[in-house]
Amino acid sequence: MQYKFLLIILLLASYLAKAEVIDGPANFRAKPNGQILISLTDGQNVESGLLKNGWFEISVAIKITKRQFDNGYNVKKGDKLIDFYTNKLIGVALADISASICRTSSYGDKANEMEILGYVSKSNIKPNSIPENAIDSAIKKKIFQLQYDSLKSFLLKEEYKKESLIKKTLPQLTEYCIYESTVVDPSPGYRVGMIFENNELIDIEHSRPLKIVNSKEFVILGRNKIFIVKPPASLSVNEFVKKMNKANEGAD
Numbered sequence: 289m290q291y292k293f294l295l296i297i298l299l300l301a302s303y304l305a306k307a308e309v310i311d312g313p314a315n316f317r318a319k320p321n322g323q324i325l326i327s328l329t330d331g332q333n334v335e336s337g338l339l340k341n342g343w344f345e346i347s348v349a350i351k352i353t354k355r356q357f358d359n360g361y362n363v364k365k366g367d368k369l370i371d372f373y374t375n376k377l378i379g380v381a382l383a384d385i386s387a388s389i390c391r392t393s394s395y396g397d398k399a400n401e402m403e404i405l406g407y408v409s410k411s412n413i414k415p416n417s418i419p420e421n422a423i424d425s426a427i428k429k430k431i432f433q434l435q436y437d438s439l440k441s442f443l444l445k446e447e448y449k450k451e452s453l454i455k456k457t458l459p460q461l462t463e464y465c466i467y468e469s470t471v472v473d474p475s476p477g478y479r480v481g482m483i484f485e486n487n488e489l490i491d492i493e494h495s496r497p498l499k500i501v502n503s504k505e506f507v508i509l510g511r512n513k514i515f516i517v518k519p520p521a522s523l524s525v526n527e528f529v530k531k532m533n534k535a536n537e538g539a540d
Contacts, residue, residue, distance in 0.1 A: 306419055306447045306466045306479075307333035308346070314412035316348070316379070316404075318389065325406055326369065326379045333373075336413060337471035338496060343407045347471050348378055350402050352392065357400040362387055372401045405471065419466050419480050422446050423492070424499045434489045434517075436462075439482065454483055457531040458520060461485055468495055478512060485520050491528075492517070 312330040317323060320343040328334070328348070337345035349372040352361050363369070363385035369378040391403045415421050426442050427434060448464035455461065465481035480498075483491040492498070492515040519528040 307417070308336040308344075309414045309417035310334060310408070311412050311414045313379075314408045316346070316406045316408055318386070318406060320407050322407070323383055325383050325385050325404075326381055328379050328408070328412075329377065332371070332378055334408075334413075335469040335471050336418070337469055339410060342410045344410060344413055345405065345407055345471050346413075347403050347405050347469070349373065350378060350404065351375065352400045352402045354394070354397045354400055357392055357394050357402075360387070361392070361402065363390070363402075363404070403470070419446060420494070420496050420498055423480060427492075435487045436484045436489065437487055439489065443482070448482070451478075451481070453478075454532070454535050457535040461490070461520060463493075465493070488518075490517050490520060491515065491532075493532075 310328045310330060310332040312328050312332065314328045314330075314332075315324045316326040316328050318325055320341065326348075332348070334346040334348055348369070350363075351370045351372045363381050365381055365383050367381045369381060370376070371378050385404060389405045391405075393401045393403070395401070416425075422442075423446075426439075443464050446466070448466055451463050451465045454463045461483050462485075463481050463483045465478045468477055468479040477495070478493055479495050481493040482489055483493070493512050494515075495512045498515070514529070514532060516525055516528065519525050523531070
């Protein structure tokens with residue numbers, strides 16, 4: 289059973305969006321400038337939504353028991369909250385937490401999760417843990433010189449995962465992506481990705497603003513945009529955009 293539980297956690301972790309990191313202790317609030325619900329520990333991983341008016345909407349995942357899941361557990365003031373993935377203390381609840389901002393999931397008797405939604409100030413998210421900041425910093429004005437060989441260590445460090453959606457229409461290409469947070473979309477797609485032809489970076493896909501690149505952006509299916517460094521061999525820019533849209537048709 290222990291092995292099965294660990295396997296479930298590993299499988300779940302493989303589909304997680306890349307976590308932002310708390311610069312704390314941080315006040316986790318019910319709404320911007322609202323009631324403080326939890327004091328989050330420094331270094332805590334969170335899933336973060338878009339920055340709005342100086343506040344990030346975030347979520348934390350805590351471990352609950354099967355009994356708590358079955359009985360509709362509500363977090364009470366003073367409850368110790370344990371991270372679902374690391375089994376470490378997230379913090380202590382400083383107030384009762386409404387069920388309206390909680391989502392529960394069960395993966396078996398020993399894997400039950402509660403996701404709690406709330407807000408933290410911009411100053412409480414470590415800037416270098418934000419994927420868009422990392423890619424802006426790494427690429428800057430050298431985008432047309434970038435290749436997979438030079439980006440390989442960056443992709444590994446930033447937890448990009450090799451994906452295959454683009455291979456539906458362009459099998460010669462390879463893509464590495466980070467998924468969007470479930471705070472933004474309960475069925476998340478790509479948040480940011482890089483597509484390569486052989487060793488050459490040809491495209492950067494993103495759902496949140498990026499500061500890099502002086503080239504034209506193209507909107508593809510859903511809400512994502514793409515920066516095209518150069519289209520694949522034998523394709524025009526417009527033909528490449530059509531192939532990207534075709535690959536995204538019917539994607540979960």
